[in-house]
Amino acid sequence: MGRYNYYKPLSLDDALALHDKIPGALFIAGGTDVMVKIVNGDIEPSALISLRSIPELSGIKENGSTRIGSMTTISELIEHPKLHKRYPVLIEAARRHSGPQIRNVATIGGNLCNCSPCADTATPLLVLDAKVRLRSIEGSREIPIEEFFKGPGETCLSSSEILTDILLDPPQREARAVFMKKGRVHMDLATASVAVLLEMEKNTCRRARLAAGSVAPVPLRLSQVEELLEGNIISSELLDRAREISSETVSPITDIRATEEYRRRIVGIYVRRGIERLLKK
Amino acid sequence: MRINISFMLNGSEVVVEVEGHHRLIDVLRDQLGLTGTKEGCGKGECGACSVLVDGRAVNACLYPALEAEGRSVTTIEGLRGPNNELSTVQQAFVDQGAIQCGFCTPGMIMSAKALLDSNPDPTEEEIRSALLGNLCRCTGYVQIVEAVRQAAVQLRDKP
Ligand SMILES: Cc1cc2nc3c(=O)[nH]c(=O)nc-3n(C[C@H](O)[C@H](O)[C@H](O)COP(=O)(O)OP(=O)(O)OC[C@H]3O[C@@H](n4cnc5c(N)ncnc54)[C@H](O)[C@@H]3O)c2cc1C
Ligand code: FES
Numbered sequence: 001m002g003r004y005n006y007y008k009p010l011s012l013d014d015a016l017a018l019h020d021k022i023p024g025a026l027f028i029a030g031g032t033d034v035m036v037k038i039v040n041g042d043i044e045p046s047a048l049i050s051l052r053s054i055p056e057l058s059g060i061k062e063n064g065s066t067r068i069g070s071m072t073t074i075s076e077l078i079e080h081p082k083l084h085k086r087y088p089v090l091i092e093a094a095r096r097h098s099g100p101q102i103r104n105v106a107t108i109g110g111n112l113c114n115c116s117p118c119a120d121t122a123t124p125l126l127v128l129d130a131k132v133r134l135r136s137i138e139g140s141r142e143i144p145i146e147e148f149f150k151g152p153g154e155t156c157l158s159s160s161e162i163l164t165d166i167l168l169d170p171p172q173r174e175a176r177a178v179f180m181k182k183g184r185v186h187m188d189l190a191t192a193s194v195a196v197l198l199e200m201e202k203n204t205c206r207r208a209r210l211a212a213g214s215v216a217p218v219p220l221r222l223s224q225v226e227e228l229l230e231g232n233i234i235s236s237e238l239l240d241r242a243r244e245i246s247s248e249t250v251s252p253i254t255d256i257r258a259t260e261e262y263r264r265r266i267v268g269i270y271v272r273r274g275i276e277r278l279l280k281k
Numbered sequence: 282m283r284i285n286i287s288f289m290l291n292g293s294e295v296v297v298e299v300e301g302h303h304r305l306i307d308v309l310r311d312q313l314g315l316t317g318t319k320e321g322c323g324k325g326e327c328g329a330c331s332v333l334v335d336g337r338a339v340n341a342c343l344y345p346a347l348e349a350e351g352r353s354v355t356t357i358e359g360l361r362g363p364n365n366e367l368s369t370v371q372q373a374f375v376d377q378g379a380i381q382c383g384f385c386t387p388g389m390i391m392s393a394k395a396l397l398d399s400n401p402d403p404t405e406e407e408i409r410s411a412l413l414g415n416l417c418r419c420t421g422y423v424q425i426v427e428a429v430r431q432a433a434v435q436l437r438d439k440p
């Protein structure tokens with residue numbers, strides 16, 4: 001295993017300045033992806049710059065809308081007294097993230113910045129229309145989370161930027177959402193996952209948001225399904241169509257965890273099941 | 282880059298010189314000689330390396346040593362009593378036959394301790410969830426769950 005220096009800056013400015021100064025340096029949050037990649041020999045950073053001692057990045061603040069610091073751990077999300085009532089879909093997903101030891105250190109920011117298509121917190125944040133705030137030496141910018149994900153292992157985050165916050169609008173009263181994840185055992189990374197959010201007015205769907213994980217190079221919004229549902233009464237035929245479109249529009253791969261065909265099927269089934277579940281609620 | 286860090290280890294302060302790339306498990310096993318904490322996969326999958334940091338179970342194989350600075354670390358060695366007697370959770374594992382080869386045991390016990398410290402009366406489901414990050418290739422888990430249940434009852438009955 002390689003050798004590297006380890007820095008623990010106490011402020012965002014110091015972290016950004018250090019990163020600017022040291023070629024080959026990488027930010028580390030909880031390290032549950034970074035440390036594994038180092039062991040596997042996938043990356044050889046010259047230095048790790050820890051974000052753990054930077055107070056600006058921790059904590060959850062609520063005043064109408066919600067701001068989640070990027071260093072919030074998955075356990076902290078689950079244990080927060082209000083989040084599970086305000087954004088149940090995010091907490092359902094957090095509960096399906098790994099096991100206790102990983103959840104106690106893994107962060108929501110690391111989950112997103114690792115740019116894996118199977119990041120469990122990504123699909124709920126997509127259906128909640130979350131925004132992320134990024135900070136670089138030049139300043140900070142705010143973008144919709146959908147624009148954050150670009151390609152496999154790629155986000156719109158440049159290597160010298162830090163994700164500082166995840167921003168959520170106040171929950172919509174009529175909105176209901178579910179998260180579903182297929183893994184071989186509970187702790188697994190998702191073979192496929194789906195988040196569905198619906199706002200209904202009687203039998204008509206006023207707003208739909210759907211996202212799928214592990215079935216494309218990035219966590220994916222299923223916008224064609226959203227268009228299909230919005231403004232319509234959700235009939236059994238429409239459900240079948242939603243399932244078909246979902247299976248067709250994703251672009252999964254075959255890997256050690258599942259085949260392409262299986263992933264297409266699961267996504268279709270989960271989309272249908274998710275909508276049905278919400279209609280029953 | 283060598284740096285001195287200090288942290289509480291099993292209730293006493295320790296000072297060790299570590300390098301940036303050292304993990305907590307390297308410091309515990311190689312520098313401090315506490316070999317109760319095991320390294321199985323080295324990748325966060327098996328939980329053999331579980332220790333408590335500020336009361337929470339973490340994988341020492343993924344935990345950068347420098348992050349232990351100023352924190353409180355508990356390992357399996359920290360559970361025994363003043364006369365080397367086993368703690369309630371450890372004894373329960375012995376009583377229930379929850380140990381075969383024993384490689385997973387220290388990690389299992391640390392996860393069980395983290396659970397019982399925060400939830401003295403767990404359901405079977407809660408016990409199994411707390412042990413999700415700990416793999417055992419020998420026992421089949423049934424006796425391990427029984428051991429945690431026994432420990433929970435005994436700890437609740439303790440004055
Ligand atoms: C055994 C095991 C099981 C797992 N199970 C799951 C699972 O069920 N679901 C799941 O989604 N994931 C799972 N993971 C993957 C991993 O735990 C998560 O992706 C985790 O949330 C990553 O967070 P972290 O803080 O550990 O990130 P780190 O490893 O610290 O960082 C990940 C990447 O993001 C960058 N980064 C981190 N924070 C920031 C920031 N604020 N700004 C800019 N860049 C940043 C780092 O440079 C690095 O490239 C698992 C991992 C293991 C080892
Ligand atoms: S050795 Fe740490 S989890 Fe396997």
Ligand code: FES
Pocket residue numbers: 379380381382383384385386416417418419420
């Ligand atoms: S007793 Fe052998 S691995 Fe658990």
